[in-house]
Amino acid sequence: MDTPLATGTDTRPTRRKLPIGIQTFREIRENDHYYVDKSGMAVDLIEAGKHYFLSRPRRFGKSLLLDTLKALFEGERALFEGLAAETRWDWTRRHPVMRIDFGTGVLRDRAELDRRIFEILSDMQRDLGLPEPVGYDSVGGRLAELIRQAHAKFGAQVVVLVDEYDKPILDNITDQETARAMRDGLRNLYSVLKGADAHLKFVFLTGVSKFSKVSLFSGLNNLRDITLDARWSALCGYTDEDVDTVFAPELPGLDREEIRRWYNGYNWLGTSVYNPFDLLLLFDTREFKPYWFETGTPTFLIDMLTSRHWYTPDLSRTVATETLLSAFDVDRIETEALLFQAGYLTIDSVWAIPGRKEYTLKYPNKEVQASLNDSLLRVLTGGARISEPQVSRLYRLLQAQDVAGLRGLFHAFYASIPHDWYRSSDIARYEGYYASVFYSHFAALGLDIRVEETTSHGRIDMAVEFAGAVWLFEFKVVELVPEGRALAQIRERGYADKYRGRGQPIHLVGVEFSRDSRNIVGFETETLG
Numbered sequence: 199m200d201t202p203l204a205t206g207t208d209t210r211p212t213r214r215k216l217p218i219g220i221q222t223f224r225e226i227r228e229n230d231h232y233y234v235d236k237s238g239m240a241v242d243l244i245e246a247g248k249h250y251f252l253s254r255p256r257r258f259g260k261s262l263l264l265d266t267l268k269a270l271f272e273g274e275r276a277l278f279e280g281l282a283a284e285t286r287w288d289w290t291r292r293h294p295v296m297r298i299d300f301g302t303g304v305l306r307d308r309a310e311l312d313r314r315i316f317e318i319l320s321d322m323q324r325d326l327g328l329p330e331p332v333g334y335d336s337v338g339g340r341l342a343e344l345i346r347q348a349h350a351k352f353g354a355q356v357v358v359l360v361d362e363y364d365k366p367i368l369d370n371i372t373d374q375e376t377a378r379a380m381r382d383g384l385r386n387l388y389s390v391l392k393g394a395d396a397h398l399k400f401v402f403l404t405g406v407s408k409f410s411k412v413s414l415f416s417g418l419n420n421l422r423d424i425t426l427d428a429r430w431s432a433l434c435g436y437t438d439e440d441v442d443t444v445f446a447p448e449l450p451g452l453d454r455e456e457i458r459r460w461y462n463g464y465n466w467l468g469t470s471v472y473n474p475f476d477l478l479l480l481f482d483t484r485e486f487k488p489y490w491f492e493t494g495t496p497t498f499l500i501d502m503l504t505s506r507h508w509y510t511p512d513l514s515r516t517v518a519t520e521t522l523l524s525a526f527d528v529d530r531i532e533t534e535a536l537l538f539q540a541g542y543l544t545i546d547s548v549w550a551i552p553g554r555k556e557y558t559l560k561y562p563n564k565e566v567q568a569s570l571n572d573s574l575l576r577v578l579t580g581g582a583r584i585s586e587p588q589v590s591r592l593y594r595l596l597q598a599q600d601v602a603g604l605r606g607l608f609h610a611f612y613a614s615i616p617h618d619w620y621r622s623s624d625i626a627r628y629e630g631y632y633a634s635v636f637y638s639h640f641a642a643l644g645l646d647i648r649v650e651e652t653t654s655h656g657r658i659d660m661a662v663e664f665a666g667a668v669w670l671f672e673f674k675v676v677e678l679v680p681e682g683r684a685l686a687q688i689r690e691r692g693y694a695d696k697y698r699g700r701g702q703p704i705h706l707v708g709v710e711f712s713r714d715s716r717n718i719v720g721f722e723t724e725t726l727g
Contacts, residue, residue, distance in 0.1 A: 213447045218478045221261035223269050227277045234440045234474075238282030239433055240267055243424075249391075249401045252433065253408045253425040255464075255541025257475040257490055259434040260404040261301060264359045267402060268295045271357045293357045293399050294348040296322050298387075301362040304369050308379040311366050312337060315387055319344060326351070337383070338390045345394045355399035358391060364405035367528065372498050377528040381409070392420070407526050407539050426520070431468025436477055438462065438470075448481040459644075460486050463562035465545045473541075476565065490541075491569035499536060504577045506533060509630040511637045511649040511660065513570070516543060516559040523557065534559070542566055564644040571641035578635050579615050589642045596645075597665050601705055605721040608636065608709075612717040632711035632718075633659070633673040658693045668697045668704045676712050676719055684708025685722035694726055703727065 217231040273292040278284045305311045331343040348356045370376040424430045461476040479489040518534040526535045537543040543559040561567035575585040588611045595603045648661045660671040672684040685708030694704045710720030
């Protein structure tokens with residue numbers, strides 16, 4: 199993968215501290231860290247409703263948002279000096295805040311979950327100075343009593359903030375029996391919130407996945423899902439404006455357009471945002487790398503994509519309905535929903551009619567495109583030892599516009615996949631396997647790739663623009679069509695016409711695979727002007 203170093207002279211003005219890994223609002227404000235002001239949006243959110251749910255990928259600032267809300271409700275005015283909320287919030291109002299956080303540690307069974315919940319409730323009881331609830335042995339009963347006690351003691355309704363509400367389930371998602379037990383245990387906890395509504399001022403649940411309300415929230419039908427509400431698209435994450443203003447001291451010496459290409463692009467129907475974790479580490483190290491992806495992309499996701507024979511070129515143009523993106527449960531995990539909710543795909547465009555929406559999804563940015571396909575290649579080809587050297591060599595061949603070298607690279611690559619791997623894996627038996635491997639090599643470099651691109655004469659399988667040249671690829675499986683048809687189709691349908699007149703060389707490449715020989719059996723090329 200191409201990871202360019204920062205360029206230019208580092209002439210940064212005075213800098214603040216980078217809040218890397220800091221999720222505490224007080225610490226950021228009191229210790230002169232950069233802070234992107236979300237307090238105005240927090241006030242808007244509170245004024246607009248009472249019960250909320252928000253799904254965002256991991257390391258996207260959800261915990262800091264909850265801590266900001268906590269500080270607002272507890273009346274910590276000094277922390278908001280100079281921020282948008284300072285003049286908008288009634289600082290005479292204070293509410294007891296109960297925060298439930300499942301973000302730390304891994305819980306392996308229902309007993310561990312129940313113990314952890316009781317520990318959290320005991321901590322809340324101590325922090326709020328409440329008496330020990332008597333006669334409440336269940337999780338739900340104990341939480342309900344603590345809410346009632348807090349309301350009575352402080353004379354104000356209670357605020358409940360739940361962080362990583364789904365983590366105990368996701369940590370066990372490959373073990374359905376345990377995952378179901380975790381789901382049932384969490385349902386016992388969350389279902390209390392509906393009955394305690396008279397004692398509650400504000401409820402906000404955040405997590406990565408969007409589980410069905412029926413399966414997890416059991417009647418909490420007043421929970422308002424703002425995951426795909428354009429008004430709150432930038433509630434977590436940094437916008438382009440934030441980068442250019444708040445982080446202006448960090449920009450000298452970095453290629454601003456590369457920052458956008460690598461890390462911007464997450465979109466929930468409103469303003470696009472950057473992942474904060476990526477940007478903070480970029481500003482610290484001054485090097486473009488897949489920081490977010492490397493912090494824990496689950497093998498479960500990669501295994502799901504390969505075992506379901508996902509055609510990897512479709513990753514950049516997936517179409518899904520609103521219902522499908524919300525379809526996630528222990529017993530029903532839709533691939534599109536998982537990719538979207540976990541942050542590996544984001545919204546590109548929307549098609550809507552009354553009562554129905556369809557979303558076209560895409561990679562959010564270069565980091566995700568390159569890293570996800572790099573990981574997929576390792577599984578598709580039997581290991582990093584085989585795929586990694588090929589990706590680096592491909593980059594050099596494209597730079598040199600070495601068409602003949604490209605053929606040798608891929609022929610040698612397919613031949614290098616061990617026979618034992620083919621015998622032990624069924625991945626290579628599906629029709630799209632060879633084209634998926636071919637595509638993922640290019641995508642692992644983060645190149646400008648378009649698949650099934652429309653022309654006036656039809657659709658090109660794959661178009662790549664790089665280093666001043668255009669590459670047009672057509673793929674065929676010879677067991678399904680006669681040999682020699684791939685390049686002929688590019689010529690006959692005039693796929694190159696839309697690229698003529700640019701003054702760039704256009705390389706036409708017809709690639710033909712054989713399932714029987716497990717290799718490329720045809721690789722015809724032609725270069726135009």
